[in-house]
Amino acid sequence: MNQSAGLRVAVWLVARLTYGERRESILGDLLERHAQGETGWWLLRQALCTVFIGLKKAIGQYGLLFALALTAAWATVFAFGIVNSIIRNEVGRLGPSITRDAPWSHHLYFVAFLISIAQLCFGYALAVWIAVRIYRPHPRLLVCVLAALHVAAGMPWAIRLVQDLMTNARYLEGLLWHLGLTTVTTVTIIASGFWTANRMARHREGRLTN
């Protein structure tokens, strides 16, 4: 990683994901060290370390609220997951009959598939929205934790699919499906979370100005 890319990512991480009165001082120190010739990797390592220490502090200060936000997000995703599996089962049952009966059924099947994905994404967005509304002190940090937990939760299944793929190539479709779905849902979590956090920040600023 070159110096300027490392600097850009490091500044973004510290500016967006850390809180507290010393944030500006830390950013200033990183910029000064960059000017003195530190590498992009060094800056990135320092930024990740800053985020991690900030996370530890945030959990220490508002641990109960943090746990409550995570639980609420998980409960919402779980509820939507149940509904989604019902929709997918119904579409799966419907699939063979409509394919036989009508030539336009492929399109119908595809629409049903899209509805299923949209429903799942809506579930994730709603879960993140609820979590961010509960954990107001450090919303962007919470969003990153939720996204990281979501990716980590999907890891065992992805590893299992890769292992299966070693023995049989027909598992490739399943692996791609899993990776695609994880990417779409992770992007939904980050986008909706940051959108909610930014909206809340703007609302707070507006209230302070008035």
Add this chain to the structure above:
Amino acid sequence: MARHALLGQSEMLVLLAVLRLGREAYGVPISREIAAHIGRDPAVAGIYATLERLERRGLITAAMGEPTAARGGRAKTYFSITVTGLKQLRASQEALQRFWSGIPQLVGDKP
């Protein structure tokens, strides 16, 4: 000896660096001073976490400096040790020296 007289390792290192640097004690020189003496570059955020803890305990005070271009227009935060901080550091030094002394394995140059 007071019950909480002994400081932690990171707290001692940061306080010693602040003392050594005098009026020039802010994030970058503090981390460089520690790195020069212990041979390992400490995390910038770790130093600030320790500084915040020390400030809360009243062992150091912070003052904002002028913003500079090299820091992207961000001001330096200068730290200085308080009388209480100096007392705590001295108490920790004495306690550790008492604990280190009289151990035969640590006397002389041989391992």
